[in-house]
Amino acid sequence: xxxxxxxxxxxxxxxxxxxxxxxxxxxxxxxxxxxxxxxxxxxxxxxxxxxxxxxxxxxxxxxxxxxxxxxxxxxxxxxxxxxxxxxxxxxxxxxxxxxxxxxxxxxxxxxxxxxxxxxxxxxxxxxxxxxxxxxxxxxxxxxxxxxxxxxxxxxxxxxxxxxxxxxxxxxxxxxxxxxxxxxxxxxxxxxxxxxxxxxxxxxxxxxxxxxxxxxxxxxxxxxxxxxxxxxxxxxxxx
Amino acid sequence: xxxxxxxxxxxxxxxxxxxxxxxxxxxxxxxxxxxxxxxxxxxxxxxxxxxxxxxxxxxxxxxxxxxxxxxxxxxxxxxxxxxxxxxxxxxxxxxxxxxxxxxxxxxxxxxxxxxxxxxxxxxxxxxxxxxxxxxxxxxxxxxxxxxxxxxxxxxxxxxxxxxxxxxxxxxxxxxxxxxxxxxxxxxxxxxxxxxxxxxxxxxxxxxxxxxxxxxxxxxxxxxxxxxxxxxxxxxxxxxxxxxxxxxxxxxxxxxxxxxxxxxxxxxxxxxxxxxxxxxxxxxxxxxxxxxxx
Numbered sequence: 429x430x431x432x433x434x435x436x437x438x439x440x441x442x443x444x445x446x447x448x449x450x451x452x453x454x455x456x457x458x459x460x461x462x463x464x465x466x467x468x469x470x471x472x473x474x475x476x477x478x479x480x481x482x483x484x485x486x487x488x489x490x491x492x493x494x495x496x497x498x499x500x501x502x503x504x505x506x507x508x509x510x511x512x513x514x515x516x517x518x519x520x521x522x523x524x525x526x527x528x529x530x531x532x533x534x535x536x537x538x539x540x541x542x543x544x545x546x547x548x549x550x551x552x553x554x555x556x557x558x559x560x561x562x563x564x565x566x567x568x569x570x571x572x573x574x575x576x577x578x579x580x581x582x583x584x585x586x587x588x589x590x591x592x593x594x595x596x597x598x599x600x601x602x603x604x605x606x607x608x609x610x611x612x613x614x615x616x617x618x619x620x621x622x623x624x625x626x627x628x629x630x631x632x633x634x635x636x637x638x639x640x641x642x643x644x645x646x647x648x649x650x651x652x653x654x655x656x657x658x659x660x661x662x663x664x665x666x
Numbered sequence: 667x668x669x670x671x672x673x674x675x676x677x678x679x680x681x682x683x684x685x686x687x688x689x690x691x692x693x694x695x696x697x698x699x700x701x702x703x704x705x706x707x708x709x710x711x712x713x714x715x716x717x718x719x720x721x722x723x724x725x726x727x728x729x730x731x732x733x734x735x736x737x738x739x740x741x742x743x744x745x746x747x748x749x750x751x752x753x754x755x756x757x758x759x760x761x762x763x764x765x766x767x768x769x770x771x772x773x774x775x776x777x778x779x780x781x782x783x784x785x786x787x788x789x790x791x792x793x794x795x796x797x798x799x800x801x802x803x804x805x806x807x808x809x810x811x812x813x814x815x816x817x818x819x820x821x822x823x824x825x826x827x828x829x830x831x832x833x834x835x836x837x838x839x840x841x842x843x844x845x846x847x848x849x850x851x852x853x854x855x856x857x858x859x860x861x862x863x864x865x866x867x868x869x870x871x872x873x874x875x876x877x878x879x880x881x882x883x884x885x886x887x888x889x890x891x892x893x894x895x896x897x898x899x900x901x902x903x904x905x906x907x908x909x910x911x912x913x914x915x916x917x918x919x920x921x922x923x924x925x926x927x928x929x930x931x932x933x934x935x936x937x938x939x940x941x942x943x944x945x946x947x948x949x950x951x952x953x954x955x956x957x958x959x
Contacts, residue, residue, distance in 0.1 A: 435752065435760050442751040502746035506803065509713050509734055509741040509813075510764045 432512070432520035433527065436494065440528045446490055451531050454483030455539045461601070462544055471603075473548070476540035477556060477627035478600040483532025484564040485595060485620060489587040491525030492571025496583035499576070499662065518572075518659060525568030526561070533560045552630050559626040559636070563644060566619055569651040577658035594620040619647035667712060667811065667842075671721030674707050674866075681707035683866030684721070689844065689859075691810065694837045696857035697846040698948070704866040705846040706744055709815045712844070713741055725811070737765040740809035744816050748789045748796045755784040758802045765807025778802035779832050794825030798832065805836055812836065814845035818852065830856050850944040864952040877951070878942040884921040885942070888928065889935040890914050901927045917942075 440446055458479035462472045498504045507517050537557060540546040548556075574586045595601055597611075598620025604612050615621045625640040667689045674682040682704050689695055699705050710716045711723045714730030725733040733739055749757055758775060762768035775781045778798045783791065788799055797817065804812050814833070818826045833856065837843045847853055853860045854874035862870040862877070870877055878884075883905055890912050899907045903920030913936075918924040921939050928934055 431760060431763055435756065438756070439749075439751040497750070500747075501749065502743060503749050505715070505743055506741075506746055506800075508715060509739065509743065510761055510807070511735050511737040511766075512764055513735065 429516045429520045429523075432516065433523050436520065436524040437527050440490070440494060440524065441531075446487070446528070450483060450487040450490055450528075451535050454479045454486070454532055455535050457482075457601075458536050458539055459543065472540065472544045473546050473631050474603060474628060476536060476544065476546055477560070477631060478603075478624050480533045480536035480540075480556075480560055481563075481598075481620065481624040481627065482591075482595045482600040483536055484529040484560050485567045485600070485623070486591050487529040487532045488525050488564045488567035489571035489574075489591050491521060491528065491568050492573070492575030493580075493583055493587055494524070495521060495572055495575030496578060496580040500580045514663070521572060522565075522568055525571065526565065529564045529568070530561060533557055533564075548631060552633070555630045556627045559630060560623070563623045563626050566644065566648040566651045567623075569648070569655040573651060573654035573658040575658075576655070576662040594618060597621070598624060600624055617643060619644060619651075622647075667726070667844075668724045669708075669711070669721065670723075672708075672711055672718040672723050673720035674711060674716060674718050676707075680866055682711065682718070685863075685866070685868055687861065687868055687871065689842065691842050692840055694843045694856065694858045695845075696853035696860045697844060697863055698848070698850065698853040698860050699846070699863035700848055700952070703863045705848075705863055706815055707866075708863065709741075709743075709813055709844075709846060713739065713813060737767070737807055738810050739813065740804040740807050740811070741813040742800045742804040742815065742817055744819070746800055748791065748799070750789040752788055753785055754780060754788055754791075754799055754802070757788055757799065758806050761803050762806035765809065767808055768806055769808040771806065774802045774806040777805060777832055777836055779828050794821050794828075797821055797825065798829060801829065801832060809841070811842045811844070814843070816846055816848070818847065818849070826852075850948055854944050862948065862951050870947075870951045874944060877947045878944055879919055880947065880951075883917050883919040883942055885938070885940045886916040886918050886921050886924050886928070887936075887938040887940075888914055888933060891935050893933060 458475055462475050504517065508514070534557065537553065541553070570590060571587055574583045578586055597615055598618040599615055600620055604615045604621065607615060622640045622643045626636045629636045629640070669685045669687050672682055672685045673680070685708060697705050697708060707716070711718050712725065712730060714734055723730055726738055754775065755771065759771045762771055762774065772781065775784055778801045780795060780798050780802060783795060788796065791799065801817065804814065818829055821829060830852070833843065833845070858873065860872065860874055860877055861868050870880065872880070883903070890909070895907060895909055895914060898904065898914060898916060901916070902923035903918040904916050904924055905919060906917045908915040916924060925937070925939060
């Protein structure tokens, strides 16, 4: 299975679309958003976590795009006639997602620390990276749910819609304090807002609130069930 | 491998309609049928990709899925396309390592005739090269049985020849090969045994020679030059006699004996002997089923 993980990670990193859209874009957007207009130190840190989160969500969803592509070209079916078990394939895919979110997270954090002068304690850097990494699991599952259910093209569109919609609603691009009141209360229930909250609370020097973990866990269960249902449904056609 | 009364429906369509067959180790078998005859469904049952609705399918005496997990089977499925963003070497060695006793990757590439493409990206190869990469993937694990679903569809003549040369060298190692095709010449040229499938049933099973014979034998034609046709149907091997103008056309199961007998009668004028074509045999066999239906 490690072998499969290595193969799929390699394939993902060779995808120019992934490298540009999933790693370079969040870094550029972060630098752009934080270096235009008035500067208060807090925004550079908050936006860093938000954009690292945005990059992680995009990369996690991208795993689903890979699944849809591999279904379409018959590669998943080909794997079914090798000794690999279906479980190894699906777990290997999920692990691929958890590896490929790392470049985006690390790249944006590096841009924050090296180019934007964000100063945090070592434990904070480590904790933010680790929490964003773990917190991206629900989004990998959401992407896989799309990938196993939809065709290649619709998966791309669905992932893009999920990515942009959740990113904006969850305040990964702009702080939700800019939102009208009703939208702000909606944001509090999005997985992306709670996901970024894991990082921002550490940046503020305290542990994430229980509420954040509770909401994110509910989303983990929801997206996990969605992925399992999609996977079961695809079993007949893969 | 064996099928016993296997039936598979997709909705209202009966794709496989009661197949019984057994294939011994070491055979090279062609599954011949027109498009939609049930070839791919038969293969998906054999590989455990689908379960039969009725009857049983066994591979090495076990359910197909178990034999696949044990690494005894390699397959080249229909409509598989190039896997993007991997090299030939990476792809084939990845698949090889899934099997308990794979062949060296270099050997698999050599058998598939793509040794020089090892470092190339699979998604940047031509159609024929991609097809041979998929063949290398099927044999990389050194499985005892290899199943090829329409392996030469969409290949040009040259690529086709190269492909069959690769397949034969693999079969010569003593492996069992089952391939499906709708090309009669391919089945005839490359298989020891041909299974003709039509409307989900096996309608004929034998060597190409046997199938041709069952369709009415070879044609022996000669000029009568005024001779009477009486007694021609009694000559050795002759099954039927047809006269067109001054020319007699005999269908013979044993054209050699027929010709010798004709020579004995001093009747050889403008002699023509032509083997029955497999086309004739195929049309005759599948037509019978249509009438019965």
